Amino acid sequence: MVADQQTDVVVVGGGPVGLAMGLELRARGVDFVLAEKGDLAVPHPRVGSVGPRSMELFRRWGVADRVRGAGWPADHSLDSVWVTRVGGHELYRLDRATMATRRPFAHTPEPDAICPQHWLTPVLADELGVAPDGPIRTRCAVAGVVESPDGVTVTVVDRDTGRQGTIAARFLVACDGTSSPIRKDCGIPAPTRYRTQVFRNILFRAPRLREQLGSRHALFYYLMLSSSLRFPLRALDGTSLYRLTVGIGGSPEAEGPPRTLVSRALAVDTPFEVLSDDRWHLVQRVADEFRSGRVFLVGDAAHTLSPSGGFGMNTGICGAADLGWKLAAELSGWAGPGLLDTYRTERRPVAVAGLEEANRNLQRTMKREVPPEIHLSTADGERARAAMAERLERSGVGREFDAPMIHLGFRYSSPIIVPDEEEDEDDVVQRPNSLPGSRAPHAWLAPGVSTLDLFGDGFRLLCFAASDRRVAFERAFARRGVPLAATDCTLPEVAALYERAFVLVRPDGHVAWRADELPSDATGLADRVRGAGRLCGAA
Template identity: 60%
Template sequence: MSRIPCTTDVLIVGGGPVGLALALDLKYRGVRFMVLESSDGTLSHPRVGTVGPRSMELFRRWGVADRIRATGWPGDHPLDIAWVTAVGGHEIHRLDFGTADNRPPLAYTPEPEQVCPQHWLGPLLAREVGVHPDGPLRRRCRLDRFTRYDDQVVATATDLDDGSRLTIRARYLVGCDGAASPVRKAAGIAAPARYETRVFRNILFRAPGLRERLGARGALVYFLTQPPTLRYPLRSMDGRDLYRLTVGGPGPVGPEPEAAGQDALTTVRDAIRYDTPLEVLSENVWHLTHRVAERYRHGRVLLAGDAAHTLSPSGGFGMNTGICDAADLGWKLAAELAGWAGPKLLDSYDTERRPVAERSLEEANAHLLRTMRRELPKEILLDSTEGARARAKLSEGMERSGVRREFESPDVHFGFRYVSPVVIGDGRRERDWRTDALPGARAPHAWLGADTSTLDLFGRGFRLLCFADSDRLAAFEAAFAHRGVPLRATRCHDASVAGLYRSAFVLVRPDGHVAWRGATLPRDVVRVADTVRGAR
């Protein structure tokens, strides 16, 4: 058995969406990396279905947003969410979101969310990263162990096809290896459960002709409200004939676990009122855990995605939280490797991202509990006036309980703010993230032309937006240049953009978050430069 030595700057363990997003960010910044993925990349049972709007903004930066939109989701398929007694049965409540083709543009982002299930998204990202031997993504390659040193991490891995062993020397190792995360466990980082573990079944099936049969009653997601067994979502996976049904599995899943032992085909037939052809493709049992790692960094080993946090899929925050992890971590690793980061910069990854995961976990769990605790009276199944009254009452209760927030949550996707030693607050009265460049928050989107957003200015390095002139600009630029920190200044003459940003000068980090703002450029430019790079 041969042993192959390899050297890289960042070793990413796990080739799922988060690991590949981190790889794309490092590629964008010119950082050497290697990705180890133990599977062959085949997804027989796809999971994630929607790429959130903030993730789409990041994919826009990395040059793949257009490709994600072109993966195959039909532009005329409804994006609605409907609560029904069965697909094709009585409809109780509906949220109208239009279609990808006709939904109105959003004022606060150039990139609305996009349906792209993981069996489409994974191969697309893998192609962009590059699969071995021409690229750095090594599939069918299992991490066996690693040893941390002061200046590097030495890992050993096995090629599962030919049995050869790799010895990989990396400056940093990032575990993107899922909820069970061998990297997290080997690093000795705890991730205690915050809520009871729940068990579910996902059933993947084909239903040719179902979309046509439904016609105007079509939806992206159907929440089943069929007492006593069905209350979870059935969603379209490709906009054509592929669907996934979630039901309670064996164990403590909630008040109605009766469907746990029922065979898959019978369960699917119960969920669909029409007598239509059905083919069960696969089913799996999965455990929903609610965890946030107690820390995201242990020396030169870091965690991202499900390795750092697992939360309910309700709301669609899990993968999207992980992709934002990648955007925060990527530029900080690049700064460390380039030599301009101060000692606090990489530690700020934990400081900034862990509170976001904790808030997202609580929000997602609230959505899950709303579904699990909803009372479903048997009368809603009746084809009668009594049944219509029961359905109307249930719909009113759904409206009052805020069900829309689960599917339209811009505050969760965009509204988080970083409070850390590398963000300079100003003590000014806080406004909405949509209408103000708040320190620590994502810098607002505004159109600078037909196809150019303010977001397109951010990414390579720091960007100083100047809505006024200053004789201190040269000194400001010199302070960054002297420390090797990449900075570009942009003079903006657009009054509407200036009104949105609400400060004469706004310094934006490489991840697109505001690092500092002010009515004038500071006299102590060294303090600003050293703070935002983590050296104070």
Template identity: 60%
Template sequence: MNAPIETDVLILGGGPVGMALALDLAHRQVGHLVVEQTDGTITHPRVGTIGPRSMELFRRWGVAKQIRTAGWPGDHPLDAAWVTRVGGHEVYRIPLGTADTRATPEHTPEPDAICPQHWLAPLLAEAVGERLRTRSRLDSFEQRDDHVRATITDLRTGATRAVHARYLVACDGASSPTRKALGIDAPPRHRTQVFRNILFRAPELRSLLGERAALFFFLMLSSSLRFPLRALDGRGLYRLTVGVDDASKSTMDSFELVRRAVAFDTEIEVLSDSEWHLTHRVADSFSAGRVFLTGDAAHTLSPSGGFGMNTGIGSAADLGWKLAATLRGWAGPGLLATYEEERRPVAITSLEEANVNLRRTMDRELPPGLHDDGPRGERIRAAVAEKLERSGARREFDAPGIHFGHTYRSSIVCGEPETEVATGGWRPSARPGARAPHAWLTPTTSTLDLFGRGFVLLSFGTTDGVEAVTRAFADRHVPLETVTCHAPEIHALYERAHVLVRPDGHVAWRGDHLPAELGGLVDKVRGAA
């Protein structure tokens, strides 16, 4: 019998979140193995937009450029439009420019990117490389004192092999067998709903639309046809989401549904039709012993706003450095527990914001006369547009507070008590627990490029006490880099003379004076205090 495979981290599931964790562990030179039951081929892509914080992480892991150049046309509008039908009356539009013409926001070097899952999956698989094992099934696992013993089967050959991993991370989907095996509940927070995603090709639709093309078309036809029809590749591939509010909707002909949604008499080829259940769940716990949950195994939420996968990628980045620190021996005994402490509140916040977006679509009125030609129809559509503007519909497509605004308030975040000042919206901040702000150090180098491996002490205009900090970290074998910055505009953004940034890019501590007890600071941020 073959000897067991030995690895530090066994990742169950090769979806975007599992692959993100693999990239983070590779970035930290941590041994890992990804087990994926399928062959990795995506025939019915669900993920389409990579959020800006995820793109910042992909920048760290070296694949952001590949995602941006995967194939989305730079001249295709990124707008969201509310329409009676695609090609019919347009009621309301949020102009968002194109990938080529929009300005990069001041708060990030990496705006969101369009990369449907059938492009993203092979791209990430190439980046992960030989550590990904497709067509491999996890049969069982059991926890031992110092490792997890798992059994996997190669579905191509039928051969079974044992794997000994220090930790197991389950990214095995919303119905997660691993979560269930651990006895961890994920109770529903809102009513489960049923939808159909119809994937179709309409090669002439973009040219027929001309200047009216958009990334999202929110239909205003009926209770079932009020959800987005989305451009997937910017050429001719589209996805129509249909609400299944009664049994008859689950059997309606998919071609006829697309014909109802599109006003043009144009070539349409239905490629696939998939029914799925929308659940709103957050697991009661994100770990048990040496097994951790992330991605849909830990939290499922409405796709409205595009927060789901991006929440999972953020969780992977949080867990990755904590696993690496523990495996390297410099983490304190409390560090891994802060994964749930920090990421579970983020999942709940993202879930509720996504549900607000969903309810906005579900509850939208479709008044009689909305489809009428002539002055009466125009008046009705103008009134609906005004309601959409007041409803906060723009938040679904411009939500920096959700992507960047999570401030961790955990046992490894320290510093002076600070109160967030209400400014009418999210703004970048270097408060302890917040994502360290982006600013350009050079035309191509961001402050974010300083962070991502060990801790970084960023000091502004002074090196007083920095040598002592270096010794305190070295005494505990905690990796630290020190950077002195003399740019007054960046100092103004970070607000203090010294800012300590964690390996995931969140602020651990800041102050104008370094603490007298530096060992206590190091122990706090590594989970040993």
């Protein structure tokens, strides 16, 4: 069968992770088509925050400034506060300042940003472009996938006209969500790890609420009302849009009218309009495999996390960055036979760690007992609220909003990573570091120029010393067709941060190898980091 269109990669799903996958492929010169069954509209945004590692990747893809400038007010509080009701008694506050007043970040050039999904999706989609001028095909549903030894043939249906067509590609990347029909068609198990729970997200507009709250306004308001109303009410756009999360199954009130639930959550008399009421199931799972032949799972198709902590989308975006350079290497002909398999090896443990941390955050909220006395406007109420504040402090509620190990501290272990011969256990927990497998550390090389800006086009050899083996090292990579550039760095503070005289960084910004001397023969190293070494299953 002759396909109607041919490309290198078909990406299925136009959510933030699918769009990030497209940005990664575009940055590497890979031809692709992105099939999205909807029209990219986001009537009920769930994602609200973009983590620092995602922002670093957006920086590389050229969209970080647009994401950061999408509309969140610089003077809006980033605090999280635990309250009896919004505008009622305040028990505990995590002070995180505002975008304009928070302290500079030492470990990243791109700190986290507030950009809800109904802002983020248009920014990313506009950057890529919608057909016929861009690779995104909206209202385009995937009706079937047939795999062959050389590629995949994807049958697509135009949802407006009903017309069918086919796209032939070398690979398919499924970013089609937690229920992922493609994952199911591949027969990849994705067992749930914890009991499925049901929630309601009520989206409402309250144009005067921030003004009425004044200095008491926040980003997150954790309610302490009941088993159903103990989840966050979140400011989405910093002006008038809010989202209330309600737990289903805890009490009859959870099934009440949305206006009643919003009114119950608010202690101030303010006009508001309910915009939507979305019931959803929290299913925490990680797929057993992330690959089936020429089909790869990315984002919620591969792993679904509790939103507690905001790790889900960010885990998916990092997965896109891991897979993207490996697909590009395969398509360019310099990948070894084991390279693509390391996508699962590297990303699955990261997904599991993120799921477990997010679930701990969720359970901290679910298991919290709320004494009725905290609602009293009496001396007994003040004592009860003070005691609850102490319990909140001891329970570590701040972990949900300060998780550098999840966002920036994950470390890959795979056949294409060359570990140190001797590894100091203290180095393993110290972040940031240049340990092989870790994200290469950020340092400023010049005003506005980060070490991270060196990484992306290919491998990068950072040289903090001279070596007469450098030319031979570069030739060894060139003989294998592996793109490599070398950079001399004389800044002592950067040398101290990177710890070794020579550090090899992968196209995705993770350290592949480091040493105080270049090897006498770099051919074996070049083969290993491209997935052609003995440990990668190659002869």
